[in-house]
Amino acid sequence: MTVNDDVFTNWMQREEIAESMIPIIGRLHRERDVTVLLHSRSLVNKSVVSILKTHRFARQIDGEELSVTETLPFLQALTAIDLGPSQIDIGMLAATYKTDDRGLSVAEFTAEAVSGATGPNKQERRESRDVVLYGFGRIGRLLARLLIEKAGSGNGLRLRAIVVRNSGSEDLVKRASLLRRDSIHGQFQGTITVDEANSRIVANGHEITVIYSDDPTSVDYTAYGINDAILIDNTGRWRDREGLSKHLRPGIAKVVLTAPGKGDVPNIVHGVNHDTIKPDEQILSCASCTTNAIVPPLKAMAEEYGVLRGHVETVHSFTNDQNLLDNYHSSDRRGRSAPLNMVITETGAASAVAKALPELKAPITGSSIRVPVPDVSIAILNLQLARETSREEVLDYLRNVSLTSPLKRQIDFISAPDAVSSDFIGSRHASIVDAGATKVDGDNAILYLWYDNEFGYSCQVVRVVQHVSGVEYPTYPAPAV
Template sequence: MAVRVAINGFGRIGRSVLRAALSDGAGDVEIVAVNDIAKPEMAAYLFEYDSTFGPWKGSVALENGALVIDGVRIRLTGARDLASLDLSDIDIVMECTGLGGERSFAEAGLRAGAKRVLVSGPSDTADFTVVLGANDEKLGPEHRIVSNASCTTNALAPLVRLVEAEWGVETGWMTTIHCYTGSQPTIDAPGAEYARSRAAALSMVPTTTSAQRLLDVVLPGIAGRIEGAAVRVPVASVSAVDLTVMTRARPDVATVNAALAAAGGVIGRTDRPLVSSDLRARPESIVMALPETRVTSGGLLRLFGWYDNEWGFANRMLDVAARMGSL
């Protein structure tokens, strides 16, 4: 029986989740409801016409309070307070508003009658933070509010777990080369941080990333061994992880690439000389660029991987929802 899911917040991740579910098949997940405060006509328009992924190739319509995509009816509501809705038929609310880091906000799905909530971002107050390929074996039925961490953490943590298991991690540094997001202005505008107040599409912006902190949460056994930072760059989609680590064992490039190629699951790989736009809409959490692997004479291991920070993360939301529904 399919896991019945409602999406709260029909922004970049919410729409990407629905597109991924209807494009590639969501397996045991059925999206049955969407709640967003935007006008229904705007919600339908932004789903149908997407500047990153292109126009939807099928049909999109509004009919009697429902968003109908290729004949699939999805009830559409516009409640500002999710708890005011009746979600007693919903197994999991995907909390995609960007406000779900606050437990009181995330709990609105439970108050509406849904069984569990999956937050599409970091949350210090969630019952559990999960990353597929890193710590998902610890996800249990007692976890009612679950954080899916961040897109960068989903890319980084499975890779670090693999390196730790194969060769041992002594210490390391991660830089995420990250596309700009809606949190940045299109033109210079006052904000909480100086650099991130600058026009997103005109400059590379050095800033912080939550991935380093969340890595310690997801993989506590290596807490404190890897630090990291971000550089936001003027592209609209597809980001990268550049990871340099000192390992206890000293593998050569061929050995490392063989392990990366064999990893499978959420870790993809390519042996082609690709650029970021080539990785758009790849569903893996990270796609390792094998030609970029390096090992210095002193034993530093450098790994480079691409990740579609919207599409890959949206696919992990579907995967985790299916996992939660099976517990």
């Protein structure tokens, strides 16, 4: 047998192991509401190759590839434990087991690490919570995909309706088609049919009622069997409490805005200040995609090094509020052709930092340039730190933050030397630290933070909605604080 044959045989063996993992992951998710993760990446509904690629990606952040032969025993151990709803990171289980010197078996170590989700600590499976999408544009359709994807257990969030303006004949068919196919994010993972007689889109067995209205005060959601729902306004049409309160109609309990809130509307960045949401708060905002990208790493850097001042420059993909060709626009520069120009514009992300991270007293300024790419942006965060450090120290710290800290779902880390923007389409993190571009000189650090301003932001929105609905389950092993 040649060396190449050995390599191919090894690949086939790992394929076989990954195949054996799929039904275990599926049963845990459907029967126990347990989501299996690998370094914060969900393995639910993933293919054999996707599972293997996720294991291999661990070398980008942990220095060496993680093998399915290492994680399978921990996955098998989970099946023998009476688990309640939770998220279990088998990558972290494998990594922490390596450093444990007590001589425990895999089964013993796993049972101890996930004990918070068993016995008297076990959470009961909750009834599903109704969700309504007000608007069905770029963010609305991605939210729909995520909500449908995460509803596999039958618990958690349940997308019941979308509210849109009637655009004429074939409206329902065209909206279903836009959900089915996306030029950036690809095909919908599943099946979609249209029930025109009942004004419904049926996606992976979920009946989604399409409600036609241009006036939120005219809708009675209980007439559609919707109760105690969370409404996600992704139109940006109303951004203050008075305007958003129009959504608080029969059947709606809370309103979440996918744009920066104005006035006293709380601006929430999941992972940073989501635990400050008051139980009786009915209206809140998920801030902007850029705010979500910069606030988690800013918080991490402030906690370790202190931050005296900073500036963020965002190089942002163009959006639907710009013109394809030069035409009238209420903004001075956004009327110029988006796919043909770099366009200087304003960003409210820097000022929004104060709302999401009030303990940070450092002044943060910001500006933005829109560029001719359809998705994925980069924020260049230039910080003056309270103490001197080195590039190696900062990178080691941020790598660990991405692996083990409470911010690991928000901050990702990549060391690939040839990374470019399209590599991050579909990233579920709020931002990704580019190790190769990071610069540190004494007390000055410059971080380059990639972010999928559509999909990554939508993931952050869903996390906030899960939190306020009570279906955000704990992760084990627990992140280091």
